[in-house]
Amino acid sequence: MQLWFSELQTPHMKISCRVKEVLHREKSPYQEIAVLDTYQFGRMLTLDDVIQTSERDEFVYHEMLVHLPLLTHRDPRRVLVIGGGDGGSVREVLKHPSVEQVVLAEIDERVVEVARCFLPTISCALHDPRVRLQIGDGIRHVQENPNTYDVILVDSTDPVGPAVGLFSADFYRSVHAALRPGGVFAAQTESPFFNQDLIKRVYQDVSAIFTAAGLYLAVVPTYPGGMWSFTIGAKDGALHGWSRERAAGLPTRYYSPELHEEAFTLPVFVKELLEKE
Amino acid sequence: MQLWFSELQTPHMKISCRVKEVLHREKSPYQEIAVLDTYQFGRMLTLDDVIQTSERDEFVYHEMLVHLPLLTHRDPRRVLVIGGGDGGSVREVLKHPSVEQVVLAEIDERVVEVARCFLPTISCALHDPRVRLQIGDGIRHVQENPNTYDVILVDSTDPVGPAVGLFSADFYRSVHAALRPGGVFAAQTESPFFNQDLIKRVYQDVSAIFTAAGLYLAVVPTYPGGMWSFTIGAKDGALHGWSRERAAGLPTRYYSPELHEEAFTLPVFVKELLEKE
Numbered sequence: 001m002q003l004w005f006s007e008l009q010t011p012h013m014k015i016s017c018r019v020k021e022v023l024h025r026e027k028s029p030y031q032e033i034a035v036l037d038t039y040q041f042g043r044m045l046t047l048d049d050v051i052q053t054s055e056r057d058e059f060v061y062h063e064m065l066v067h068l069p070l071l072t073h074r075d076p077r078r079v080l081v082i083g084g085g086d087g088g089s090v091r092e093v094l095k096h097p098s099v100e101q102v103v104l105a106e107i108d109e110r111v112v113e114v115a116r117c118f119l120p121t122i123s124c125a126l127h128d129p130r131v132r133l134q135i136g137d138g139i140r141h142v143q144e145n146p147n148t149y150d151v152i153l154v155d156s157t158d159p160v161g162p163a164v165g166l167f168s169a170d171f172y173r174s175v176h177a178a179l180r181p182g183g184v185f186a187a188q189t190e191s192p193f194f195n196q197d198l199i200k201r202v203y204q205d206v207s208a209i210f211t212a213a214g215l216y217l218a219v220v221p222t223y224p225g226g227m228w229s230f231t232i233g234a235k236d237g238a239l240h241g242w243s244r245e246r247a248a249g250l251p252t253r254y255y256s257p258e259l260h261e262e263a264f265t266l267p268v269f270v271k272e273l274l275e276k277e
Numbered sequence: 278m279q280l281w282f283s284e285l286q287t288p289h290m291k292i293s294c295r296v297k298e299v300l301h302r303e304k305s306p307y308q309e310i311a312v313l314d315t316y317q318f319g320r321m322l323t324l325d326d327v328i329q330t331s332e333r334d335e336f337v338y339h340e341m342l343v344h345l346p347l348l349t350h351r352d353p354r355r356v357l358v359i360g361g362g363d364g365g366s367v368r369e370v371l372k373h374p375s376v377e378q379v380v381l382a383e384i385d386e387r388v389v390e391v392a393r394c395f396l397p398t399i400s401c402a403l404h405d406p407r408v409r410l411q412i413g414d415g416i417r418h419v420q421e422n423p424n425t426y427d428v429i430l431v432d433s434t435d436p437v438g439p440a441v442g443l444f445s446a447d448f449y450r451s452v453h454a455a456l457r458p459g460g461v462f463a464a465q466t467e468s469p470f471f472n473q474d475l476i477k478r479v480y481q482d483v484s485a486i487f488t489a490a491g492l493y494l495a496v497v498p499t500y501p502g503g504m505w506s507f508t509i510g511a512k513d514g515a516l517h518g519w520s521r522e523r524a525a526g527l528p529t530r531y532y533s534p535e536l537h538e539e540a541f542t543l544p545v546f547v548k549e550l551l552e553k554e
Contacts, residue, residue, distance in 0.1 A: 004291070006291075006293070010317060011295070011316070012294065012295040012315065012316035012317040013292070013293065013294055013295070013317045014281070014283075014291075014292070014293040014294075015290070015291070015292060015293075016283070016290065016291035016292075016293065017289065017290055017291075018288070018289040018290070038289065039288070039289035040287060040289040040290045057470070059546075060544070193334070193498050217496075219494075219496055219502075219503050219504040219544075220503075221470050221501075221502035221503055221504070224498075225496075225498035225503055226496050226497075226498055226502055226503010226504055227496040227498070227503055252545055253544070253545050253546045254544040254545055254546060255544075255545065256542075256544070256545050256548070258542045259542055259544060262539040262542050265533075265535045265536055265539050267337070267496075267530070267531040267532075267533070267536060268529055268530050268531055268532065268533050269336075269530045269531060271533070
């Protein structure tokens with residue numbers, strides 16, 4: 001049987017993956033959650049028909065979202081992940097021995113449950129005693145917890161529906177306030193080919209609110225265009241004082257200390273996007 | 278009207294682009310050639326239903342295939358492009374003032390004609406007096422022209438049908454012989470996510486035949502998985518002695534001198550692929 005799942009990545013472009021089996025489908029109060037077993041990417045989590053993560057390529061996104069900010073912080077002990085209900089970011093955060101607590105602020109409890117059942121290689125660290133699951137609105141959580149975290153990571157869906165607020169200047173100001181001195185923030189910020197206005201606006205906002213800001217890239221095959229951007233901000237100090245020593249000990253499949261700084265070297269068209277008025 | 282073109286990028290994955298208009302379709306003696314006007318990527322050239330290039334993202338592939346090897350050569354005067362009938366690589370080669378002649382060895386004359394008619398921004402340099410069009414088999418051309426070229430670029434289709442020979446050790450030996458002393462070779466070598474065996478084999482062959490070999494990456498949204506690889510070999514000497522001075526003067530949208538060396542910094546899984554026995 002030729003069973004295909006298609007995601008409309010933009011109004012004019014689709015990715016399709018051949019499906020062995022639909023392992024799970026449900027409508028939660030927030031979205032339609034599905035887990036597909038695909039031939040190309042192994043098990044795949046979709047939310048409202050948008051690919052979130054897959055067994056084969058999740059390592060790129062999770063390693064790159066997590067390790068650059070955690071290594072930029074001098075001594076990350078308390079970490080907040082907003083979104084990221086699949087648990088992949090939490091798994092990477094817990095590779096850092098200094099971390100004492102990770103709070104996972106996920107709005108949809110069902111995503112966490114589905115990941116626990118169907119995506120064990122991604123959700124495997126959620127049972128760790130250092131993890132505190134906080135089901136609810138990440139924006140409110142940040143507002144209600146000033147001066148609390150060393151690192152805050154936004155592992156969100158695309159900026160539609162409930163995630164829109166996670167791409168706003170007001171939210172970044174709350175994040176800044178929720179960080180302790182020396183705190184570091186990073187967020188997934190979409191595709192440099194297809195979301196240029198968003199990337200530019202977020203970069204400007206984060207630059208205005210944080211002492212230092214940067215944009216870095218990685219390649220995620222299941223995301224539109226492959227090239228994916230992350231925006232990082234440091235509350236005090238710079239982004240280049242990261243720890244090579246701690247980086248060298250991390251077990252990774254994409255991230256490496258060599259790649260760390262080079263991820264900030266942008267193709268000309270992306271560099272120009274950030275620089276132009 | 279919802280008109281979509283789909284490419285089966287692997288047996289289990291498709292990319293689809295919404296089409297405004299089919300501008301051209303023909304069967305040449307070698308393949309089916311089509312030019313589609315797409316909403317997402319502008320005009321797009323397909324050969325046997327495989328996307329070759331598009332107006333919106335061609336700059337990535339052509340700049341990265343051409344500028345790294347040309348800047349690695351000390352004084353490139355005679356350049357051979359095998360394949361590349363759309364003219365994009367020739368256009369980039371001619372940005373280097375030292376170049377006196379570019380030979381374009383394309384097996385299918387109709388690709389060149391179609392590009393001239395329908396893809397003017399890509400084929401625009403084909404009328405340059407320094408260009409010599411050589412319709413025929415690139416493998417034979419290389420065999421028959423020893424000690425002739427400073428730089429040889431393989432701008433081929435995927436390794437199926439007539440392009441298979443362009444990925445063989447015998448061909449790389451002929452390329453080596455066709456290069457003059459100090460010569461440099463580069464080829465597009467597919468996706469690190471989906472063509473690992475091929476990349477490893479080509480890298481081993483080029484390493485065995487050339488004094489220095491390297492693999493570098495760029496992100497092309499219309500190619501499978503986004504991440505794309507290029508293999509480069511130097512006949513004499515190393516790959517890091519490239520000219521920053523000449524690089525700084527090139528008008529580009531993706532390539533930059535900063536990106537030049539960093540394109541060789543590979544994600545861990547790609548590095549391990551090249552290193553393992």
